[in-house]
Amino acid sequence: MTAGSTLFIYLLLGGVVAVAMRMREAAGPLAFGLWVIFWPFYAPLLFAPTVTAQQDDLITGARADLRAAVAELPPSTRALLADEVDRVLALTDGMARIAVGIADMDAVLATPSFDAALTRQTLDALTARGCEAADPRVLSVQTRLQNIEQLHQLRARRAADLERALLTLQALTSEVRLLACAFLGRGEVPEAIAQVTALVRTLAEGLFAPDEALV
Amino acid sequence: MAVATDTLAAATLDAAHADSARPVRPRTIVHDLDTIIRNPRGLDTAILDPAALPRWLSGLIRMSAVGLLVYGAVVGSIAQMAGYESWLGGLPALTLPLTLISAFMLTLAVCLPSFYFYTQLSGLDVPFRFIVVQALRVQAHTSVLLLGVLPFYAALALLMVLPLNFNTEAIVNIGLALPFIMGLTGIRALLVSFKAMLPRIEITHERRGRFLLRMVLAWGAVFSVVAPVAMYRLGRVYAGWIGGLG
Numbered sequence: 001m002t003a004g005s006t007l008f009i010y011l012l013l014g015g016v017v018a019v020a021m022r023m024r025e026a027a028g029p030l031a032f033g034l035w036v037i038f039w040p041f042y043a044p045l046l047f048a049p050t051v052t053a054q055q056d057d058l059i060t061g062a063r064a065d066l067r068a069a070v071a072e073l074p075p076s077t078r079a080l081l082a083d084e085v086d087r088v089l090a091l092t093d094g095m096a097r098i099a100v101g102i103a104d105m106d107a108v109l110a111t112p113s114f115d116a117a118l119t120r121q122t123l124d125a126l127t128a129r130g131c132e133a134a135d136p137r138v139l140s141v142q143t144r145l146q147n148i149e150q151l152h153q154l155r156a157r158r159a160a161d162l163e164r165a166l167l168t169l170q171a172l173t174s175e176v177r178l179l180a181c182a183f184l185g186r187g188e189v190p191e192a193i194a195q196v197t198a199l200v201r202t203l204a205e206g207l208f209a210p211d212e213a214l215v
Numbered sequence: 216m217a218v219a220t221d222t223l224a225a226a227t228l229d230a231a232h233a234d235s236a237r238p239v240r241p242r243t244i245v246h247d248l249d250t251i252i253r254n255p256r257g258l259d260t261a262i263l264d265p266a267a268l269p270r271w272l273s274g275l276i277r278m279s280a281v282g283l284l285v286y287g288a289v290v291g292s293i294a295q296m297a298g299y300e301s302w303l304g305g306l307p308a309l310t311l312p313l314t315l316i317s318a319f320m321l322t323l324a325v326c327l328p329s330f331y332f333y334t335q336l337s338g339l340d341v342p343f344r345f346i347v348v349q350a351l352r353v354q355a356h357t358s359v360l361l362l363g364v365l366p367f368y369a370a371l372a373l374l375m376v377l378p379l380n381f382n383t384e385a386i387v388n389i390g391l392a393l394p395f396i397m398g399l400t401g402i403r404a405l406l407v408s409f410k411a412m413l414p415r416i417e418i419t420h421e422r423r424g425r426f427l428l429r430m431v432l433a434w435g436a437v438f439s440v441v442a443p444v445a446m447y448r449l450g451r452v453y454a455g456w457i458g459g460l461g
Contacts (some may be wrong), residue, residue, distance in 0.1 A: 038320065041276060045268070
């Protein structure tokens, strides 16, 4: 096999990976070129869980709104808030991570072993066959049902966290828009900045629980 | 009023940024270069985040590629001016940047399964994509340091114009060896990074002694064996192609 044909096959595979990556996330021509040329590094990402399109759109939209609001600020106020904005944008990555976690939980809940209805049917069948409550088979199925219930509760909690974070982000954006308005008195500017900082803290505290494992 | 605003903002920002290891986002290439050198713990935190990982992957690839291209172009130009005849052909100013970038990046790609295997053998249960980012981080770190060492190398190369009978071939060979020497600092950065992240990585089985050191040395060893071979083979291919065009 010549070097030319090896290169052709390499780029062909790169094209396949790039198209698959493009189906997962929006990107410009530069990113697409990177995917084609350096596809061995991107291919493992194709096996990583993705956030759902709706959640992704919400997070991307909130991020874009904040950027637009910041762009409208006077330069001096923008400089004061630059680090806070960076911090918020970093926190939106945390929101995307929560969305990935929810997608993971959805994938697990979609498997037959986490189907609550099916598990209840199994439990009913065992009971109909005369198995008692202390029977190990009944206990196993009940444990499974409890696990399913726990996962549903965890999912609901994470979804609520994400919703709360999105709403906080929207409140933050509106506060930044308020700062951009010319009618705000000079004495009110520090108060508004303090409000923005407080909202950033609320967002951070809501997203990163101390016991949260990163891997 | 402006002073009061500044004081308030400074106080609130200081309180908000107490943690130095908070995740950083990839931005411009200059910012990313700065992060690699000055805020490695922030990068550690960022690459553990699945949502931030794809963006950092692209950032690290860009950094690695730019560093190798610039370094290759300078060393290749010096080799060409010195009339260095070798496996790089008659136009090393063109072939060397291409050779460096493709050899180093392809070697990384080829070695990724080995890196993953060594990491698993060390008892660390990390996803494959994490291994990819760590490998690219070493390359990006090396590329940044190559850009840093470039002025010194250029100064050394300028000695060739003096009538001091310097061995020009040796100077070019130093330029070819520097990426490997600088790679050792990348290996050290990898070791420090794994040590810092150890509490957040799942351990499947406990290993005793300096298992992390052995693991990163295994990474370095396999890369050091494959990369020179890839450089030589790809250099000859590019020399043939570019020579054919000429």
